[in-house]
Amino acid sequence: MELLLMMIYAAICIVIFKLFRIPVNQWSLSTAVLGGIFIISALILGMSYNHPFSSDGRIYFTSSPIIPAVGGLVVDVPVQANTPLKKGDVLFQIDQRPYQFAVEQKKAQLAEAQQAVLQLKAALDAAQSGVEGAIATRDRTQQSYERVVQSNENAKEMGRAGVYSELEVDNRRGQYLTAEAAVATAQAQATQARLAYESEVNGINPTVARVTSELNNAQFELDQTTVRAPSDGYVAQVFLRPGMMANPLPLRPVMVFINSEDRTLAAAFIQNSLQRVRNGDEAEVSFKAVPGKIFKAKVGQIIDVMAQGQLQPTGALIDPQSPERLQPGLTLAKIDITDDMTPYQLPGGVVAEVAVYTDHLHELALLRKVLLRMSSWMNFVFLEH
Numbered sequence: 001m002e003l004l005l006m007m008i009y010a011a012i013c014i015v016i017f018k019l020f021r022i023p024v025n026q027w028s029l030s031t032a033v034l035g036g037i038f039i040i041s042a043l044i045l046g047m048s049y050n051h052p053f054s055s056d057g058r059i060y061f062t063s064s065p066i067i068p069a070v071g072g073l074v075v076d077v078p079v080q081a082n083t084p085l086k087k088g089d090v091l092f093q094i095d096q097r098p099y100q101f102a103v104e105q106k107k108a109q110l111a112e113a114q115q116a117v118l119q120l121k122a123a124l125d126a127a128q129s130g131v132e133g134a135i136a137t138r139d140r141t142q143q144s145y146e147r148v149v150q151s152n153e154n155a156k157e158m159g160r161a162g163v164y165s166e167l168e169v170d171n172r173r174g175q176y177l178t179a180e181a182a183v184a185t186a187q188a189q190a191t192q193a194r195l196a197y198e199s200e201v202n203g204i205n206p207t208v209a210r211v212t213s214e215l216n217n218a219q220f221e222l223d224q225t226t227v228r229a230p231s232d233g234y235v236a237q238v239f240l241r242p243g244m245m246a247n248p249l250p251l252r253p254v255m256v257f258i259n260s261e262d263r264t265l266a267a268a269f270i271q272n273s274l275q276r277v278r279n280g281d282e283a284e285v286s287f288k289a290v291p292g293k294i295f296k297a298k299v300g301q302i303i304d305v306m307a308q309g310q311l312q313p314t315g316a317l318i319d320p321q322s323p324e325r326l327q328p329g330l331t332l333a334k335i336d337i338t339d340d341m342t343p344y345q346l347p348g349g350v351v352a353e354v355a356v357y358t359d360h361l362h363e364l365a366l367l368r369k370v371l372l373r374m375s376s377w378m379n380f381v382f383l384e385h
Helices: 002-019 026-050 097-157 166-198 206-223 362-378
Strands: 053-060 063-066 072-076 090-094 226-228 233-235 255-259 264-269 282-287 295-302 331-337 351-357
Touching: 002 026, 026 362, 053 362, 090 255, 097 166, 097 206, 264 351, 282 331, 282 362, 331 351, 351 362
Parallel strands: none
Antiparallel strands: 053 264, 053 351, 063 255, 072 090, 090 226, 233 255, 264 331, 282 295, 282 351, 295 331
């Protein structure tokens, strides 16, 4: 911009010298040079503060490294390079057989676990029946023992000898105590069977819950053998071929997916040139890839952080003399283009020149627009590499 201003001023001086036939001497040249320095400096300072310009504009985009969640042999790569894709479209396919086998194995284990639950229910029913049988046996032996004792007591009250001998009474008593112990054993077994059957995790048998979780994990891994597009976009380069191995570790992407929804034009300004810029201010953009064309835009957002000030947890203290922090840093502003860009081929990463026009000193905004257009016309002059 400074060179363009000097060229314009020099052209004006030549016209004035020729038109008014001003003699060329040390006084006239000194006056022209000093006046040019003062005028151009005032214009540059006024424009830089009120209508900042950046030659460091760029279209930024995000890329997603594609790393499979599971490893295996690649059997199919249907995607083609630079072909538009929708979210969920298949990128490549890993051999499903090992993971399908794992799913079938877990399904069989789940069936066994569910069958075991039915067996636990049957064991609980049997244990409860055993308790009822033990109680009935105890009651019967208890009644038999009590009848023997009562008969001997009745005989003694009538002055006769006992109907049953002491040995038989002891035998009946022993049978009753044995039946009583059998009831306690049967009740303990029933309690154990009930605990085994009724133990639950979120209302599900623990073994069934564990195998179900393993089955879900195996099904998830099976689903991950089909790698899909994370969003709308395309794959820039496809080097993956069937027969290659794709593994999650080490973390090495097998392809790079370009997101088509996250393109952003941002311009870098020096720190003291954005003091009067506000969101929504008018802006104009000139792309080197589109010579002679000026696009209308506006300031979408001024990013309020810079890379030179970021801190991340590390094992080292802040070093103010580090090369990263010695640089003053530039401030990024997001620029929203309002013109239709569809007729133009502007790949992600193209550079641009951006001029922002604030509400101050509108006369200088006109000069900034003229200089931007002259710079855009200069883009017609280029050499092929």
